[in-house]
Amino acid sequence: MPITMKRGTVDSLDEVVLAMGPWQDDEGSVQLHPGDLGWNWSLGTQELADALRVWRRDEEIVAVGMVDDAGLIRLAVAPSVDGDEAFARRLLADLAGIGIVETRRGAALRELLTGSGWVDDxxxxxxxxxxxAPVEDVGLRVEVVDDHNVRDRVEVHRAMFPGSAFTLERWQTMAAASPYRQARCLVGYGPDGVAVATVTVWSAGEGRAGLIEPLGVHREHRGHGYGTAITRAAAAALREMGSxxxxxxxxSSNVGGVAAYVSAGFQQLPDVADLRRPS
Ligand SMILES: CC(C)(COP(=O)(O)OP(=O)(O)OC[C@H]1O[C@@H](n2cnc3c(N)ncnc32)[C@H](O)[C@@H]1OP(=O)(O)O)[C@@H](O)C(=O)NCCC(=O)NCCS
Structure with a gap:
């Protein structure tokens, strides 16, 4: 059956998000998730569409790629083509101009890339x-974000990633898009009522793996257990949503991030490297 690749369009975004949901199972590594598209939607609908590459076998979507300005593509691959060598060759042929590939599933593609001299990045x-099982007590006052506290969410976000350009307008763009119908932002408040931590969680539907993206603690409030607490709150929210x-x-260089997730009961899976095109 013929496989075709097309760039994303604004009209196809909802279909792409829906197609990726069933690929998020509990086995193996963590690949590009509908929530990643949901988060990137904050940059604008047209911008997201321009960044997407969509592979179809006949009409069925079998892989999705999201390209960034640096020439990196993040891939999600349907389980039905994971080990398909012909599909992997076709996908590689479509990667002209791409310097780095994130493919955490797609066993046949990883094998083809490493066999073609691509190296670890x-x-x-x-x-x-x-x-x-239910998530243990969070130990932090946590609110779901809506109009009344969205400014706290934006402010904490900006204080957790240096140079962040996140704004209220970006949050509103994200929250109005289809993936956010299965998502939730949370804000955690310290004992004095100050917002200290925030997270966005994305469901991929009932019985599927949900995604945390992004999560963090205000830089002036680190080291007090808020990282563990907001991570537990994120897990509890996803459980409530059926994940x-x-x-x-x-x-892997984010030692503090890994430590916070492990401390909140997450199992650390084997590292996986992006693959860089040989020069
Ligand atoms: C990672 C981050 C959330 C940790 O927040 P925090 O409030 O300082 O974390 P906590 O105080 O709850 O600590 C949680 C655990 O991580 C450990 N930890 C936190 N920062 C650490 C660091 N820089 N190096 C090593 N361990 C660290 C703590 O010792 C603690 O471990 P323990 O429970 O075994 O004692 C925070 O540094 C942050 O927002 N970073 C920027 C955004 C980010 O990296 N997000 C996560 C990845 S998406």
């Missing part, structure tokens, strides 16, 4: 927490 640590597990992937 940045290493990432996937983490997963099973949500069968089978909570997942996240952070650069």
């Amino acid at each position: 940045e290493r990432w640590t996937p983490l997963r927490r099973d949500l069968t 089978s597990s909570a997942t996240v992937c952070t650069p």
Whole structure:
């Protein structure tokens, strides 16, 4: 059956998000998630569409890629083509202009890329927490974000990532888009009522792996257990939304991030490297 690749369009975004949901199972590594598209939607609908590459076999979407300005593509691959060598060759042929590939599933593609001389680039640590059992007490006052506290969410976000350009307008763009119908932002408040931590969680539907993206603690409030607390709150929210597990992937160099997730009961999975085109 023929496989075709097309750039994303504004009209196809909802269909792409829906197609990726069932690929988020509890096995193996953590790949590009509908929530990643949801988060990037904050940059603008047209911008997200321009960044997407969509592979179809006949009409069925079988892989999705999201390209950034630096020539990196993050891929999600349907389980049905994970080990398909012909598909992997076709996908590689479509990667002209791409310098780095994030493919945490797609076994056949990883094998093809490494066999073609692509080398390890940045290493990432996937983490997963099973949500069968209830999540223990969070130990922090946590609110779901809506109009009344959205400014706290934006402010904490800007204080957790240096140079962040996140704004209220970006939050509103994200919250109005289809993936956010299965998502939630949380803000955690310290004992004096000051907002100290925030997270956005994304469900991929009932019984599927949910995603944490992003999560953090205000830089002036670190080291008091708020990282562990907001991570537990994120897991509890995903459980409430029907997710089978909570997942996240952070650069392996982010020692504090990995420690906070492990401290909140996440299992650290084997590192996986992005792959860089040979020069
Ligand atoms: C990672 C982050 C959330 C930790 O927040 P925090 O409030 O300082 O974390 P906590 O006080 O709850 O500490 C949680 C655990 O992580 C450990 N930890 C936190 N920062 C650490 C660091 N820089 N190096 C090593 N361990 C660290 C703590 O010792 C603690 O471990 P323990 O429970 O075994 O004692 C915070 O540094 C942050 O917002 N970073 C920027 C955003 C980010 O990296 N987000 C996560 C990846 S998406």
